[in-house]
Amino acid sequence: MAKTASIVWFRNDLRLADNPALSHALTDSDTTIPVFVWDPDGEGDWAAGAASRWWLHHSLTDLTDSLEQRGARLVIRTGDSGRILAELVETTGADLVVWNRRYEPAVIERDRQIKQSLQESGCRVETFDGSLLREPWEVETGQGDPYRVFTPFWKSVKGTLDDVEPLEAPDAIPSPEDSPESLQVDDLELLPTIDWDAEFYDTWIPGESGAQRSLDEFLSHRMADYADGRNRPDKPSTSELSPHLHFGEISPRQIYSAVNHSNLNGHTRKSADVFLSEVGWREFAYHLLYHFPSTTDQPLREAFEQFPWEESASALRAWQKGRTGFPIVDAGMRQLWAIGWMHNRVRMIVGSFLTKDLLQPWQQGARWFWDTLVDADLANNTLGWQWVSGCGADAAPFFRVFNPVLQGEKFDPDGDYVRMWVPELAEMPSKWIHKPWSAPDSVLDEARVVLGETYPEPIVDHGEARKAALAAYEHIKGG
Numbered sequence: 001m002a003k004t005a006s007i008v009w010f011r012n013d014l015r016l017a018d019n020p021a022l023s024h025a026l027t028d029s030d031t032t033i034p035v036f037v038w039d040p041d042g043e044g045d046w047a048a049g050a051a052s053r054w055w056l057h058h059s060l061t062d063l064t065d066s067l068e069q070r071g072a073r074l075v076i077r078t079g080d081s082g083r084i085l086a087e088l089v090e091t092t093g094a095d096l097v098v099w100n101r102r103y104e105p106a107v108i109e110r111d112r113q114i115k116q117s118l119q120e121s122g123c124r125v126e127t128f129d130g131s132l133l134r135e136p137w138e139v140e141t142g143q144g145d146p147y148r149v150f151t152p153f154w155k156s157v158k159g160t161l162d163d164v165e166p167l168e169a170p171d172a173i174p175s176p177e178d179s180p181e182s183l184q185v186d187d188l189e190l191l192p193t194i195d196w197d198a199e200f201y202d203t204w205i206p207g208e209s210g211a212q213r214s215l216d217e218f219l220s221h222r223m224a225d226y227a228d229g230r231n232r233p234d235k236p237s238t239s240e241l242s243p244h245l246h247f248g249e250i251s252p253r254q255i256y257s258a259v260n261h262s263n264l265n266g267h268t269r270k271s272a273d274v275f276l277s278e279v280g281w282r283e284f285a286y287h288l289l290y291h292f293p294s295t296t297d298q299p300l301r302e303a304f305e306q307f308p309w310e311e312s313a314s315a316l317r318a319w320q321k322g323r324t325g326f327p328i329v330d331a332g333m334r335q336l337w338a339i340g341w342m343h344n345r346v347r348m349i350v351g352s353f354l355t356k357d358l359l360q361p362w363q364q365g366a367r368w369f370w371d372t373l374v375d376a377d378l379a380n381n382t383l384g385w386q387w388v389s390g391c392g393a394d395a396a397p398f399f400r401v402f403n404p405v406l407q408g409e410k411f412d413p414d415g416d417y418v419r420m421w422v423p424e425l426a427e428m429p430s431k432w433i434h435k436p437w438s439a440p441d442s443v444l445d446e447a448r449v450v451l452g453e454t455y456p457e458p459i460v461d462h463g464e465a466r467k468a469a470l471a472a473y474e475h476i477k478g479g
Contacts (some may be wrong), residue, residue, distance in 0.1 A: 003030035005092055005176055009085065009099040010036045010074070011040065013130045013248035014059045015208040016066055018166035018372065020128035021098040022173075027402035028096055029405040031176045034067055035088060036060060038078040038188045044106025045376050051340035053248075054197050055206050057190035059247050062207025073171035076183040082114040089123050090181055095286060097123055100130030100248070103286050104378050105293035125343035131254050132163070133157060133283055136290035146291035148300075148393040154280040159202045166254045184422050196337075199288050204243070211244035216257060219262050231276075233332075233343035234417040239275065242375035243281065243341070252279050285379035288393050297363060303476040307391075310359040318459050320368055322422070325451075325458035328351045328408035328436050331421035334461065338421070340374035345411055351388035352402035357465040359472060362389035390473075398473045401466045408434035424455050 006025035013019055025032045040047035048056060057216070064074045077084045085097060097118055101112065129135050134157050140146065147153035205213060222229070229237030244250045256279065257265045259272050272436070292300055299305060300392040318324050322333035332346035346370075354365045366385040370376045386392025390400070412418060415433035419426045425433055427447040433441035436449055437458055444451065451457050 003176070005029055005031045005033060005094040006096040006098060007033045007035055007085065007088055007092070007094045008141065009081075009097060010063065011099060011102060011248075011252075012032060012246065012305075013100040014063045014069070015169075015211070015239060015249050016063075017169035017208065018130070018251045018254050019100065020130050021100045021126075022170070023167050024128065025098050026170055026173065027174045029094075032072065033088070033092055033094060033176065033180065034072055034073045034173070035077070035085070036063075037081045037084050038076070038082075038190075039081040042081050042107070042110045043104070046104060046106065046370065048375075049373070049376050050192060050202075051374045052376045053190040054192065054200055054340070055204070055247060056245055057185060057188070057205075058206035059249060060185045060188075062209065062249075062468045066208060066296065067173065070170060070173045072175045073111050073182065075180050076188070078183065078188060081110065081433045083115055085118065086121065089118065089121070091182060092176065095122075095124060098126045098128070101127050101135075101254075102131070103136065103290050105289075105296070108293075109208060123257070131248060131249060132286055133161060133256060133279075133445045137288045139287060141299075141303060147284070147287060150281065150284050150394045153284050154277060155195060157280060157283060162254065162312065164253050164256050164260075165342065166251065166257050182237060194382070198337045199342075200340055200374070203341070206243070206247070206249070208249045211241065211250035214239065214241050214244060215250060215258055220377075223259070223262070223271055223275060224268045227274040228271075231345045231411050233346050234412045234414065237344065240341070242377070242380075246375045246377040252282065255279060282377075282384070283379060284394075285377075285383035287384060289379040292393075294319075295386060295392065296378060298392055299362075299389075300386060301391045301395070304389075304391035306476050308359075308472050308475055309361045311361065311364075312358070315358045315459065316354075316360050316364055318456075319350070319358060319360070323456050323459075324353065325437070325456040326353065326462075327406050327415075327418040327422055327425055327436065330456075331412075331418045334421045336369075336372050340372060343417075345407075346417075347384060347397040348388055348406055349402050349407050351385060352400075353404055355389040356398075356401045356469040357404075357460050357462060359469060362386065399470055401469055402468075404460060405462070422455070424447060474477065 005326060006029035008022050008025045016022065067074050118125050139156055157222055222237055225237060229235055258278060259276055264272055296418060319333060322330035324330055329350050332342050332350045336342040354360050355362050362385045366381055369381055383392060387395045390396055390398030415430045418433050427438060428436055429443060432443055434453065449455055
């Protein structure tokens with residue numbers, strides 16, 4: 001009897017542990033053919049940005065090595081996903097194609113078409129939930145509607161999670177004797193052609209092993225103080241798991257299980273619950289993206305379509321380059337450029353500054369983050385920008401305008417975060433580092449800071465900018 005074969009289509013699930021599609025293929029068929037297709041056109045308007053492509057290169061390299069250790073070879077192709085999968089089914093004789101579901105609007109439609117086409121050709125197709133704790137359509141209000149408020153959403157989800165047990169990674173992956181032709185990871189040309197990624201290598205270890213290392217480090221040394229420390233960008237208090245989650249090098253099920261199996265006392269339990277609620281926000285983001293797919297470009301609150309933004313290329317550029325004259329904002333934007341990541345508290349600060357101090361459309365910020373973040377995730381990015389600009393579900397009210405000076409003084413009290421990323425202010429005393437324009441001339445001289453030369457003057461007056469933002473909001477208030 002001929003051996004049966006399954007094709008496992010890897011996407012944003014670049015891991016072997018807790019991979020339902022892979023596990024099903026190994027159970028169903030005699031041999032398994034792992035496949036990755038680089039198909040940016042199939043992502044619609046949201047193909048991976050430059051920083052994400054850097055991460056993808058290294059994650060695919062790690063996955064390739066992990067598969068080879070288990071006797072399998074990752075088949076890498078580039079082009080139209082549907083056409084390539086159909087060709088592989090024909091050339092390998094595979095009678096089953098499996099993948100873990102994705103939830104981006106363009107990808108949902110593409111996958112639907114591929115599934116239909118493969119089934120019409122006589123091939124079986126099975127899809128699985130490998131990215132979320134609960135599918136977006138499994139969670140609904142008492143009225144049968146999608147949730148728009150996080151707290152009741154997360155309460156509903158948590159009530160169903162007692163049975164979370166991640167799947168183990170396979171020890172071996174039986175492969176056909178003749179593996180299909182494949183490109184090498186380098187052939188995808190995902191890495192930059194100019195040297196802007198030097199600090200990425202000092203900061204990140206992409207891949208499944210790197211994800212597990214980050215989780216272990218967090219559980220052992222950071223989680224106990226997470227509830228208090230998560231808002232401090234000057235301290236290593238967060239998990240830094242977001243890029244690993246985005247590329248599926250670790251699953252939320254693995255994280256949820258690992259946290260709950262940790263040694264939790266009363267204080268640590270509080271921090272653990274706060275941390276898991278952040279995983280819950282990721283779930284909420286996907287819930288919203290699935291039910292409200294237009295929110296990638298359009299505000300959930302329709303009244304904001306009439307918001308009188310004051311688009312300015314120069315203001316946007318100053319923000320992108322970290323040259324606004326507000327140290328906590330500039331530190332965040334420079335951290336983003338240097339390592340492809342920014343502390344979440346600072347993401348809120350820079351987002352508020354762009355949309356409310358500078359009155360630039362939130363979509364501009366979302367696009368910049370998309371290209372520069374290694375954890376650029378369409379659901380999270382959309383939720384974050386709609387939240388901070390006040391136009392989304394469970395959003396911060398528009399009149400909550402972050403004061404960058406007060407935020408800096410509260411969450412970076414000694415100025416260590418600013419000194420790290422804005423070195424021209426390194427010698428400023430902590431008292432003045434978040435408002436150098438207010439410092440006496442003698443202090444500026446001693447710190448070797450010349451406003452307007454070595455460091456920018458503030459691009460706006462925050463107090464006046466806040467008034468202008470609230471006046472603009474009056475045009476749409478009540479929408």
